[in-house]
Amino acid sequence: MRDRLEVARxxxxxxxxxxxxxxxxxxxxxxxxxxxxxxxDALWSRFDPTELASVEGFSVNPQRVIEWYNWRRARLxxxxxxxxxxxxxxxxxxxxxxxxxDSLLEQAGVAAERVLHLHGSIQRDRCHNxxxxxxxxxDFAAPQPLRACPRCGDYLRPAVVWFGEPLPxxxxxxxxxxxxxxDCLLVVGTSATxxxxxxxxxxxxxxxxxxxxxxxxxxxxxxxxxxxxxAAAGEVLPALIAGLDLRSPG
Ligand code: BV8
Ligand code: ZN
Numbered sequence: 001m002r003d004r005l006e007v008a009r010x011x012x013x014x015x016x017x018x019x020x021x022x023x024x025x026x027x028x029x030x031x032x033x034x035x036x037x038x039x040x041d042a043l044w045s046r047f048d049p050t051e052l053a054s055v056e057g058f059s060v061n062p063q064r065v066i067e068w069y070n071w072r073r074a075r076l077x078x079x080x081x082x083x084x085x086x087x088x089x090x091x092x093x094x095x096x097x098x099x100x101x102d103s104l105l106e107q108a109g110v111a112a113e114r115v116l117h118l119h120g121s122i123q124r125d126r127c128h129n130x131x132x133x134x135x136x137x138x139d140f141a142a143p144q145p146l147r148a149c150p151r152c153g154d155y156l157r158p159a160v161v162w163f164g165e166p167l168p169x170x171x172x173x174x175x176x177x178x179x180x181x182x183d184c185l186l187v188v189g190t191s192a193t194x195x196x197x198x199x200x201x202x203x204x205x206x207x208x209x210x211x212x213x214x215x216x217x218x219x220x221x222x223x224x225x226x227x228x229x230x231a232a233a234g235e236v237l238p239a240l241i242a243g244l245d246l247r248s249p250g
Contacts, residue, residue, distance in 0.1 A: 001231065008212045008227045009240055015184035015210070017249040020088060021200055022098045025189015025215055029082040029234040030104055032075075036191050054163040058128070062155055063146050069158045070143035073122060077140035081108035084188065084233035087240075093247035097175045099190060099197050101160045114248075116171050116178075118197050120160035129154035167196065175200060181249045182209035186241075188233050192220035214240070 012018060024034035035043045043049075051057040052068045081089075085108035088096060096105050096115045101122040105115050126135040127149040134151040138144070138158075149156050161167055179185065185204040192198040201224050205211055213225035214236050222228045229236050 001229070004227055004229060005236065005240060008229060009244070011210055011212060011227065012184055012186065012241060012246060013244055015182075016247070017182050018094060018184045018186065018246045019178050019182055019248045020094055020096050020098075020186045020188060021179075021190065022096065022100060022188040023190025023192075024100060026084055026098070026233055027079075027082070027100055027102055027104050028189065029084065029232060030079050032079060032102060032104075034189075036193065049163060053160070055165060058155075058157060058162070062157070066146040066157070069122065069160075070145075073138060073140045073143045076102055076122065079104070081105070082234045084237040085110075087237040087242065091241060091244070091246045093245065095178060095248035095250075097178065097200065099194065101158075116175050118161070118167050118171060118175060120158070120168065122158055122160055124159040125156040126159040127152060127154055128157045135159055172196070176203065178248060178250070179204040179209070180207045182207070184210045184212060187211060187213045187215075187221045187225070188237070189215055190219075190221055191217075192224075 028034050033043050047068065052065055058065045081104045085104050088094065088105065089109035096110055098105065098115060098117060099119050101119055103121065103123050106112050124135050124137050129152050132149060132152045132154060134149050147156055179200045180203065182204050185201065187201060192201060198220065201211060201221060205224060210226045211224055213221045213228045214233050215221060216230055216232055218228060
């Protein structure tokens, strides 16, 4: 492990244009459940994503979906960033592309405009009517029950991207453009199974970027890695990037 860490650190040290692509594993050490892990509390082993994180699921039983997100919000209340979030926050030149709907990167000090939330944010609710545009922040300590939009009367729902829904267009185009102009992409804690997000790794490679993966499990991301550091992000990231001056293009 030590020498692979050294090699990865040298590769990142030589990289003029770097970015980070992360998933649920980045927040695991903060106590946030991942989705597909063998871990007993992995969300998708306990709940059916098509029922709870999809447009169909919401149309069939909106009450149940809102209750599930409020359960996740209550569990997120009081959760703190971990050493991996803090190590990334100490690299203000970096842009963070994340699938995570939590705001632990921002809480660790990453500027909001430097975090690209591909799958939205659980911090806000928005109107389900795509042409309405009403949105409001959510207080995790007092999550609201299912309710109507004050502007158009349709339901309010979490401002996350459900299966079958398109990613936020500008955010996606920025992430794609970034991944076409990299020397190195640092991939942290994702099973790389959800698309189109997972396609960013291949896009970066196809445009000449090296791939460094930090994940205890190999998975689809590890299979695309130039260097795979098979350990927890909170253990590896501080040693891997501390003292480097990592910058994203643009
Ligand atoms: C769309 C928000 C089109 C909600 C989420 C191509 C091929 C096949 C299928 C598709 C395809 N294109 C589209 C699809 C369909 C679908 C999809 O990908 N299905 C999959 C399941 C096959 N994609 C969609 O529906 C997307 N939309 O395509 O729209 C369209 C276009 C125009 C008009 C209309 C429609 C939308 C997908 C977004 C869904 N929303 N989240 C919510 O959170 O409730 S996805 C959600 O699950 C997360 O955001 C994340 O993306 C994903 C979970 O993955 P990970 O984050 O990687 O987490 P996971 O648990 O899987 O892995 C954790 C990893 O961490 C593991 O490897 C583990 O080893 C590691 N780990 C654990 N501990 C640590 C660690 N690593 C480091 N340190 C540790 N300590
Ligand atoms: Zn509305």
